[in-house]
Amino acid sequence: DAGVIQSPRHEVTEMGQEVTLRCKPISGHDYLFWYRQTMMRGLELLIYFNNNVPIDDSGMPEDRFSAKMPNASFSTLKIQPSEPRDSAVYFCASSLRRDSSSYNEQFFGPGTRLTVL
Amino acid sequence: DQQVKQNSPSLSVQEGRISILNCDYTNSMFDYFLWYKKYPAEGPTFLISISSIKDKNEDGRFTVFLNKSAKHLSLHIVPSQPGDSAVYFCAATDSSDSNYQLIWGAGTKLIIKP
Numbered sequence: 001d002a003g004v005i006q007s008p009r010h011e012v013t014e015m016g017q018e019v020t021l022r023c024k025p026i027s028g029h030d031y032l033f034w035y036r037q038t039m040m041r042g043l044e045l046l047i048y049f050n051n052n053v054p055i056d057d058s059g060m061p062e063d064r065f066s067a068k069m070p071n072a073s074f075s076t077l078k079i080q081p082s083e084p085r086d087s088a089v090y091f092c093a094s095s096l097r098r099d100s101s102s103y104n105e106q107f108f109g110p111g112t113r114l115t116v117l
Numbered sequence: 118d119q120q121v122k123q124n125s126p127s128l129s130v131q132e133g134r135i136s137i138l139n140c141d142y143t144n145s146m147f148d149y150f151l152w153y154k155k156y157p158a159e160g161p162t163f164l165i166s167i168s169s170i171k172d173k174n175e176d177g178r179f180t181v182f183l184n185k186s187a188k189h190l191s192l193h194i195v196p197s198q199p200g201d202s203a204v205y206f207c208a209a210t211d212s213s214d215s216n217y218q219l220i221w222g223a224g225t226k227l228i229i230k231p
Contacts, residue, residue, distance in 0.1 A: 031217060042224060043221045045221075050217065055216075056218065091161075093160070095217075103210050103212045103217075105163040105166065108160030108161050108162065109160050110159055110160050111160050113158075
């Protein structure tokens with residue numbers, strides 16, 4: 001398997017523009033997570049899905065952020081309008097939960113480095 | 118409220134010696150712990166994990182120790198190699214919680230000196 005795929009790898013945009021980040025999880029995985037990494041706040045969970053359904057979006061910082069998972073092989077994270085403080089590295093990760101009594105590791109994509117000018 | 122703490126932002130170790138990375142947690146419901154390694158410009162990769170029913174788990178040069186009474190775990194790397202230079206994240210979860218997510222520490226940057 002190719003692993004988790006994210007695109008674009010780098011995005012530079014101007015304040016006020018819409019930004020869409022994309023993620024393709026590992027085939028067969030039933031959980032998908034969106035994270036943001038900054039120097040100040042470390043690795044923050046933004047939202048996660050189970051079987052394409054959003055489960056917890058309490059980490060989404062503002063209404064400007066939205067995420068969708070229209071099918072098991074694709075998810076998007078959208079920021080509209082973008083602001084300079086959104087500049088960060090955004091990671092997508094996926095996981096397969098084999099049973100309800102254990103935890104299985106998350107597999108991360110390479111990340112999208114977003115710069116908002 | 119930081120439930121998982123890695124108090125050392127960075128650690129420098131001589132090649133060939135032991136590296137010890139520490140992690141503390143506050144939530145007594147956590148029963149599964151993971152260590153991830155992250156190189157620049159890459160996503161974190163899973164390294165090793167431990168369940169709360171154990172106090173030690175070993176995988177090659179990597180060993181994780183868990184002290185439940187102290188709510189402390191540590192990652193030992195022996196011997197340290199230059200390729201081990203990376204940021205190491207500790208993460209924890211309550212596997213019985215329907216909220217299936219990891220709680221992450223801030224990371225420790227490990228530098229292996231040749």
